[in-house]
Amino acid sequence: MKKFINNPEDVVEEMLEGMAAAHSNELRRLPGWNVLVRKDAPVTGKVGLVSGGGSGHEPAHAGFIGENMLDAAVAGEVFTSPAPDQIFEAIKAVDSGSGVLLIVKNFSGDVMNFDMAAEMAAAEGIDTEQVVVKDDIAVENKEDRRGTAGTVLVHKIVGTAVEEGLNLQEAAELAQHVTSRIGSMGVSLSPSTVPASGKPGFTLADDEMELGTGIHGEPGMERKKIQPADTVAEELLDKVTAELEVKSGDDVIALVNGQGSTPLMELYIVYRKAAQLLSGRNISIHQSMVGEYMSSLEMAGCSLTLLKLDDTIKKYVT
Amino acid sequence: MKKFINNPEDVVEEMLEGMAAAHSNELRRLPGWNVLVRKDAPVTGKVGLVSGGGSGHEPAHAGFIGENMLDAAVAGEVFTSPAPDQIFEAIKAVDSGSGVLLIVKNFSGDVMNFDMAAEMAAAEGIDTEQVVVKDDIAVENKEDRRGTAGTVLVHKIVGTAVEEGLNLQEAAELAQHVTSRIGSMGVSLSPSTVPASGKPGFTLADDEMELGTGIHGEPGMERKKIQPADTVAEELLDKVTAELEVKSGDDVIALVNGQGSTPLMELYIVYRKAAQLLSGRNISIHQSMVGEYMSSLEMAGCSLTLLKLDDTIKKYVT
Amino acid sequence: MELTTNVMKYWLVTADEKMQTHKEYLSELDQAIGDGDHGHNMARGFQVAAENAKESTEEDIGALMKAAAMTLISKVGGASGPLYGTAFLKASDKWKGKTSLSKDEFAEGLEAAVEGIKTRGKAEAGSKTMLDVWTPVLDYVQHHDIAAPDVSAKAKESMEQTESMKAEKGRASYYGEESISHIDPGAYSSYLLFEALAEALDKEEA
Amino acid sequence: MELTTNVMKYWLVTADEKMQTHKEYLSELDQAIGDGDHGHNMARGFQVAAENAKESTEEDIGALMKAAAMTLISKVGGASGPLYGTAFLKASDKWKGKTSLSKDEFAEGLEAAVEGIKTRGKAEAGSKTMLDVWTPVLDYVQHHDIAAPDVSAKAKESMEQTESMKAEKGRASYYGEESISHIDPGAYSSYLLFEALAEALDKEEA
Ligand SMILES: Nc1ncnc2c1ncn2[C@@H]1O[C@H](COP(=O)(O)OP(=O)(O)O)[C@@H](O)[C@H]1O
Ligand SMILES: Nc1ncnc2c1ncn2[C@@H]1O[C@H](COP(=O)(O)OP(=O)(O)O)[C@@H](O)[C@H]1O
Ligand SMILES: [Mg+2]
Ligand SMILES: [Mg+2]
Ligand SMILES: [Mg+2]
Ligand SMILES: [Mg+2]
DSSP states (O other), rough: OOOOOOOOGHHHHHHHHHHHTTTTTTEEEOOEHHHHHHHHTTTTTSOOEEEEEEEEEEETTTGGGGTTTSSSSEEEEETTTOOOOHHHHHHHHHHOSSSSSEEEEEEEHHHHHHHHEEEEEEEHTTHHHHHHHHBBBSSSGGOOOOOOOHHHHHHHHHHHHHHOOOOOHHHHHHHHHHHHHHHEHHHHHEEOTTTTTTSOOOOOOOOOOEETOTTOOOOSEEEEEOOHHHHHHHHHHHHHHHHOOOOOOOOEEEEEEESSSHHHHHHHHHHHHHHHHHHHHOOEEEEEEESSSOOOOOOOOEEEEEEEEOOOHHOOOO | OOOOOOOGHHHHHHHHHHHHHTTTTTTTTTTTTSSSEEOOOOOOSOOEEHHHHEESSTTTTTTGGGHHHHHHHEEEEEEEOOHHHHHHHHHHHOOOOEEEEEEOOOOOHHHHHHHHHHHHHHHHOOOOEEEOOOBTTTTTSSSGGOTTTTHHHHHHHHHHHHHOOHHHHHHHHHHHHHHTTTEEEEEEHHHHHTTTTTTSOOOOOOTEETTTOOTTOOOEEEEOOOOHHHHHEEEEEEHHHHHHHOTOOOOEEEEEEOBSSSHHHHHHHHHHHHHHHHTTOOOOOEEEEEOOSOOOOOBBBEEEEEEEEEEHHHTTOO | OOOEEHHHHHHHHHHHHHHHTHHHHHHHHHHHHHHSSSHHHHHHHHHHHHHHHHHHHOOHHHHHHHHHHHHHHHHOOOTHHHHHHHHHHHHHHHHHTSSEHHHHHHHHHHHHHHHHHHHHHHHHTSSSTTTTHHHHHHHHHSSSSOOOOHHHHHHHHHHHHHGGSOOOSGGGGGGGGGGGGGGHHHHHHHHHHHHHHHHHHHHHHH | EEHHHHHHHHHHHHHHHHHEEEHHHHHHHHHHOOOOHHHHHHHHHHHHHHHHHHOOOOOOHHHHHHHHHEEEEEHTTTTHHHHHHHHEEEEEEHHHSEEEEEEEHHHHHHHHHHHHHHHHHTTOOTTSSTTHHHHHHHHHHHOOOOHHHHHHHHHHHHHHHGGGOOOOOSSGGGGGGGGGTTHHHHHHHHHHHHHHHHHHHHHOOO
């Protein structure tokens, strides 16, 4: 394990200190908590937006704190859901009286911890709603689908919407609506290593790739010989468009997300093919995002996310 | 070599196609050339800003095209300087009659190719000036220093200045002034692999790091056992502050740049220590940048850049 | 049998020792069909819970176990944090105000704990989770005059049976058929917890 | 001796063949003390230059070589592109309007080429660069009645001598002392170029 760290136990604490120091114009840390909040939180009259999860996915989620985005991000240990008291602190810090929407990636730990935090908030009279993002179509059963890079689109769109005045109920409905129209699929070339364990999360042969891996290296659908970028892009795109039933005339947001050590150059090569295919099928790309949005430490790989737009959502796409 | 590519010979072409497609609101490609320019170039009355170099350093340089930044970026083959005719096309495309400033990283290939392009421009009556960035203090002789992540600061500061109306001569002087106050130093943990060669650029033992590597994996000052992040940060910081003679009361911009596969988490851990040390020495961080600005494909490592501010420069720091 | 406050403290302290000893093994089990953090999660939480118990002058078993629950909830994280935390929290509610527990009182708390896990995890026994240890142990405690070796044996046997199950809940469920022939990490940590209970019972009997 | 347009074309075509054959070796040399792209750069540029020369109906040696120069400038990239490009460009200027070159005319062009490399690269011989082949070959051509085997031998010997030099220019200079005991890649490609010239001379004599 070759990493720029000190003690493996301190990585999250030290990362948060670094983030708080680097971005003190935009955010602040809740003293004693692994929570970063928008500098001006709570924003009067606005529904608060809280997300979070295990660390190791940076810039998610703290990198999406700000106007038209999140009010707070809660950081768990690496690849481990944060505890409810941490989430509860975030909720308290961003609630302006208009309630708080929790954006949760669908992993059992996250769901349970956010549930408990919501119960704690209810006990103190704070209204919360939750949306659980299940965008990873590599998992067959819809309810079991993991939350991956698509989560960032929910941050941005619902973030814009609450800034424009949606109330908690409306924000929750919008979030649910957006989530139901997002599909993602990843493909990995090499694993990442959690500092505390020091061992790679999985192994892949030198000429193998795994289709459908989760953001913590959870197993995917299939291992196969590594394919040219165009083939990979086409396979990801076909799976996602089929799942979302995207068809000629539709508008989408397309996000090619880097998992960690895949160079931007390769992400653009993958994006290129996806964009060509979409345009060939008369599907128009309303907005493009290419880069690391939801990483998995130094995993090599990428994922493709599509959000199938409609008029309701487009209002909040900036 | 595990990469999302098609044919190694096509990586630059396909990357540029991907970039042009993804960012069509901000930039456009000059047809037939490996040049991306600001969508509204040439901007009337404004000095044009052109940079570029070998590919593989994304987001540099095309990622810094836009208002208050570059007007054009020229992409060479991977880690290979672009040819003068490419650069010349960029110059022609962004010249509004106010002349063009070329921002060049100090590698013999880049310097020579930009020189030739400037000669071609002169032959067609286009005024150009050049600034050669030499921020990599790992090289002892000042004139031989390589251009690295500090180049991005020149893009941004001079980009802002020319937007505010500096003429070509003034812009060149400012760029020179800024450059003279930038110092960078990198440290690498593992090499990158250029697609065309398919082989890693250098080798490092499992417990080794190399201090002072260049952005193409050029040799550094010293190989040694891998150190804790705090030790690494302190060593980089000490070297850079000593070189720039940064002292108590000074203001700096601090940039921790990722070389490719080093997770953002680690960059923040390194930044944290650098920021602590700076504040302990009563040096104030006017602006922080943490992330991948000048990458080296999938190299693992980071670099620290400081820009020692003064009133002239601060006017253009946004 | 009577379980005193001291025995309950001893349970927490012994559980912690076992989590520390088996930390790497638990994470290895989790590496195979999860994300490799279960041992670290358990060790992190029980360490603080045991330290607090050791220092505590609390006589009320309910209060003691509630404090442990809160610690587990806030320190373990992941999926096991809310599950173990909820289990202890629900049990502590039954044990409120008591300084000693009869077997039936103990069983009542255990039953509440199991209900808590089921509700929190939206799961039943048979899905290859910690419930596949908690449920048979509860059943055993409810229907027998419990003795230390039997509790431990029951927990062990149940834990071993998770090896042949297919995971349907939690992170391991993504492994589908491949989850078979691996012991569930949460089942193993639960076995350690009940082994610690057996040692506490031993202590009580001694 | 007289170097006709056809001989000059043959020079370019043969040079290309050699660059293609030694592409990997050149990049390996560059991998050791540079960035491993020299063979790819040279092969990319000479391929197009040779193709154009083959198809060209140009009789004027100056025009032929200027076209080759422009191709090298735009296709090679890196440090060697502007250097080789400038060399051919400067030589072509001396050869303008000629359809055949005497030895002295040829040497005049070569001299301009070497001056071009020096100016462009701000370098002199002795820094472990291509100049350490170009300069001795020029010197030889200027002072001898050239024959193919001698040109080739001179280039080879000079190329080999770069092995023991310390690099002071270009990317290899970062390797400092470590650049010693490696042949300079640009010196090797220059040797290939002059070997191709020798074959062209042979052809002329034949
Ligand atoms: N829904 C659930 N119901 C009951 N137990 C569960 C559930 N989900 C997970 N578990 C238990 O939690 C264990 C994993 O815990 P841990 O590794 O600490 O958390 P995570 O899965 O978040 O990394 C599993 O082995 C299983 O016994
Ligand atoms: N300033 C210079 N003067 C003369 N020759 C040089 C100079 N810089 C580099 N070279 C030559 O160029 C060769 C390297 O070319 P190449 O690998 O194609 O370019 P780059 O160094 O940009 O990757 C070196 O081996 C050397 O012979
Ligand atoms: Mg976990
Ligand atoms: Mg090169
Ligand atoms: Mg786990
Ligand atoms: Mg080279």
